[in-house]
Amino acid sequence: MKKASNLLLSIILFTGISLSAQDNWEMLFNGKDLKNFEQLNGNAKYQIKDGQLIGTSKLGTPNSFMATKKTYGDFILEFDVFVENGLNSGVQFRSLSLPDYNNGRVHGYQCEIETSSRKWAGGVYDEARNGWLYPLSRNPKGRNAFVPGQWNHYRIEAIGNTIRTWVNDTQCANLVDDTTDKGFIAFQVHSIRDESLEGKIVKWKNIKIKTTALENSRKGVDPDVPEISYLANQLTDNDKRKGWRLLWDGQTTNGWRGAKLDKFPEKGWEIKDGALTVLSSDGAESRNGGDIVTEDSFKDFELSVDFKISEGANSGIKYFVDSELNKGEGSAIGMEFQVLDDKAHPDAKQGKNGNRTVGSLYDLIRAENADSSRGKNFKGVGKWNNARIVVKGGHVEHWLNQIKVVEFDRFSQMFKALVEKSKYEKWDNFGRIPEGLILLQDHGDEVSFRSIKIREF
Incomplete structure (x- = not known):
């Protein structure tokens, strides 16, 4: 029995030394x-x-x-x-x-x-x-x-x-x-x-x-x-398990068309080095290549888009877009995550109380960092920034570089009142349609997009 105990002690000591090594x-x-x-x-x-x-x-x-x-x-x-x-x-x-x-x-x-x-x-x-x-x-x-x-x-x-x-x-x-x-x-x-x-x-x-x-x-x-x-135009294994898919493959125009066309625009957009870029024209809204939209429509989703703006640029990421509205001049109609150079573009000082600044629900709700007093965490002109839009039923959130900057209920009376006092008041049921397209805006300024991915709930 004593020999067995000594043998067991030796095994324990040996194992401990091995694990330590x-x-x-x-x-x-x-x-x-x-x-x-x-x-x-x-x-x-x-x-x-x-x-x-x-x-x-x-x-x-x-x-x-x-x-x-x-x-x-x-x-x-x-x-x-x-x-x-x-x-x-x-x-x-x-x-x-x-x-x-x-x-x-x-x-x-x-x-x-x-x-x-x-x-x-x-x-x-x-x-x-x-x-x-x-x-x-x-x-x-x-x-x-x-x-x-x-x-x-x-x-x-x-x-x-x-x-x-x-x-x-x-x-x-x-x-x-x-x-x-x-x-x-x-x-x-x-x-x-x-x-x-x-x-x-x-x-x-x-x-x-x-x-x-x-x-x-x-x-x-x-x-x-x-x-x-932050992998460009790639999904991680975890992304795939969670149901994410790329809305843009980083190389082709597959899955996208002009907002007022049945195909992708022949001019005004460029695919280069893994970026989808709307080219600079005269700064006018949808006068060059025009807006582009997804071929699919979406209801409840989480959308992530990297964007990079040039100095003084204006653009936007729209959702719940109905491309049948506004067949004339200007952009297609939908709720908009504003993409803007707040320091250099005059639109930042227009609208009401900053509701046209980067990250805002354009012309309706101002983007602000509720998490700290250190601003909206915009990384700057010429750098990649991330827009994240989360929609679950009526609940909507805007996130700028992982900081929540906007939160609202699109079916609430407050939202309806905001619309009635905005440029969107003439569009019936604005922001309340059951589902819609996702849009990248041509506002005549150079803005690049990449890593466009979505998962549906």
């Missing part, structure tokens, strides 16, 4: 020195105390980064972080600092660390490049994961084009993006403008990384955390 974690920060790191951009103070990496905020300096000298592609990173209230921070990954990009400014993915009331800690921001990729406006559960005033545990999985994050074992981000596949990891002390924030600290400890046997180490995905993909 297979675990393959390594400490990214040794708790003693920064010989494997270099400080980039700002000159906030970093120090080591009690095995912790401590960054201290400083007025008059840009964002500071303590970056690994080594670069990493696929990995799983874990660390604990403590940040004083009021301070913003983050951990960069797959990031770069290149002389020919913004004079060496650090750019790339960042996992957010913050204490603000919007609660986006654990979201993914694209530093100095594409802005917010995964704000937690799409993940209410994740917004409650970070606890201010205490140590919080983070996990980042960057494997292939999939990026997932967890804070205190709650999944926060589920991102698909292929912009950068390799770069350094860096610990940020954010720039500050408020004197009351000077001297506040952010601390990291237990920083470890795993770069092998990653597939077997993945955490399970929370089904309540939506996947957000």
Whole structure:
């Protein structure tokens, strides 16, 4: 019996040693020195105390980064972080600092660390490049994961084009993006403008990384955390499982026709480099190639469209379009997600109370960010932005770059009253038809579209 017990103990010990050997974690920060790191951009103070990496905020300096000298592609990173209230921070990954990009400014993915009331800690921001990729406006559960005033545990999985994050074992981000596949990891002390924030600290400890046997180490995905993909004109496996399909294949005119034609326009639209572009003419509405519409009509759906505007451009994404209305000059009739350069196009100051600005339900409801006080999250002229329209029965939502900016009931008395005071009052049952086409507008300005996909409920 004693021999059997000893044999069992030996097996347990041997198994434990084997599992430990297979675990393959390594400490990214040794708790003693920064010989494997270099400080980039700002000159906030970093120090080591009690095995912790401590960054201290400083007025008059840009964002500071303590970056690994080594670069990493696929990995799983874990660390604990403590940040004083009021301070913003983050951990960069797959990031770069290149002389020919913004004079060496650090750019790339960042996992957010913050204490603000919007609660986006654990979201993914694209530093100095594409802005917010995964704000937690799409993940209410994740917004409650970070606890201010205490140590919080983070996990980042960057494997292939999939990026997932967890804070205190709650999944926060589920991102698909292929912009950068390799770069350094860096610990940020954010720039500050408020004197009351000077001297506040952010601390990291237990920083470890795993770069092998990653597939077997993945955490399970929370089904309540939506996947957000930035792959151009592609569907992920998850998209396909959820019923998404591409409305435009990225190469042909299949599935589309002119709004007032039985075929695709012969001029005014161009397909090039995976983008569907309405060409600039004289800025007039539907005077060149004209609007284009889907061949199919839709009732309850979720639509996602990437768009890129030129300076001063005006366009729109319309839905519940009846192409039999307005056979004369001008655009086809339907509800419109406004696409506009708010700074340079005069239409932004027309209408009522900003209801013709980007993201708005054109001429009816102004787009505004109800999630924070930081604007509508428009990424700018010449950059790809995302429009998301969700329709379930009468309930309609507009989302601009994953931030909800409009919400209404198209069957409500309020909506009917808004229509009666708008340019649409002459169209019977405007916005209330059972189903309709989806339209991309020709307003005489150059605007590009891609990654046009839809799922029906």
